[in-house]
Amino acid sequence: MIELKNINKTFKIAKRNTGFGEAVKAFFRKEYTHIHALNNVSFKINDGEIVGYIGPNSAGKSSTIKIMSGILVPDSGECVINGRIPWKDRINHVKKIGVVFGQRSQLWWDVPVVDSFELLKDIYKVSDVSFRKNLNELAELLDIAEIMRTPARQLSLGQRMRCEIAASLLHNPKNLFLDEPTIGLDTVSKIAVRNFIKTINKEHGTTVILTTHDMQDIEALAGRILLIGKGRILLDGSLSDLRKRNSRHKTLIVDYIGGRLTAVEGMTIVKEMEGHAEIIINTDIISVSSVISHISALVDVRDISVFGATAEEMVVSLYREFEI
Secondary structure, eight states, X not given: OEEEEEEEEEEEEEEOOSSHHHHHXXXXXXXXXXXXXXXXXXXXXXXXXXXXXXXXXXXXXXXXXXXXXXXXXXXXXXXXXXXBOTTTSHHHHHTTEEEEETTOOOSOTTSBHHHHHHHHHHHTTOOHHHHHHHHHHHHHHHTOTTTXXXXXXXXXXXXXXXXXXXXXXXXXXXXXEEESTTTTOOHHHHHHHHHHHHHHHHHHOOEEEEEOXXXXXXXXXXXXXXXXXXXXXXXXXXXXXXXXHTTTEEXXXXXXXXXXXXXXXXXXXXXXXXXXXXXXXXXXXXXXXXXXXXXXXXXXXXXXXXXXXXXXXXXXXXXXXXXX
16 A cells, blocks of 8 residues: 655755856855745555656656655655665665666666676565566566567667666566656657556456556546646546546537538537537537437438536636646
């Protein structure tokens, strides 16, 4: 189990203006600003959950992951993972977690990937039998058997990320922290990573915390969403909960022949060309069926489609609601 209570973290950042004179002044007297990265962050994650940890840039996502990994020490608050405080018992803590930072590598750049795996085996003190078993399983699931003897610097981004994920799981961690694991990946690589995450969660019960800006990752994987903004947890719920908050607006796409559409209360025509229209419906005012009946009375409908808000649109609406 992962439990955070009232975690706070503030960073002290040096600032100065441009120019040589300002650089000299800063040498003798520095000016600082304080950034409140986390403000009373609290949540609990049960074993075996996949949680999407979302929010805009500088919201506090990576700081939270680093605290849970034992890399950062919070200013105040409690963090207990698997019965341990990460920064106080880091050696034993890291034996039970795997961490992947999308823009940082744990692979040695100029040596074959398999050599990095061997070194990680020694660092985590994984037995030969467990290492071979885990490596064979990961190589098959992530399709990296053919590239493990290639130096990391010669791999494509998608290949390297699959190897990074494998490296983080060689020691059978109970918890996996993924910070932007699909950043910059092509569609095929993203799907491969998503399928793998679902597989290890289902077969091994691995708890996964996923931070990402790609809402397709969230839709494909996460049963629960934590929204953070300005260092505060703003929402804790499921994707269906998020949809309910945005269910009052529907988009109607209509192809028709003859006549011209007119709007009624609760119906907004946002785009209309000859024989084609896009309409926004506020279901608090008028039902979708009433709008369809109204349109059918005006024109000969050839095709009609109804859409709810996309995941990206729902998240943007939350950002606006919470002013983040």
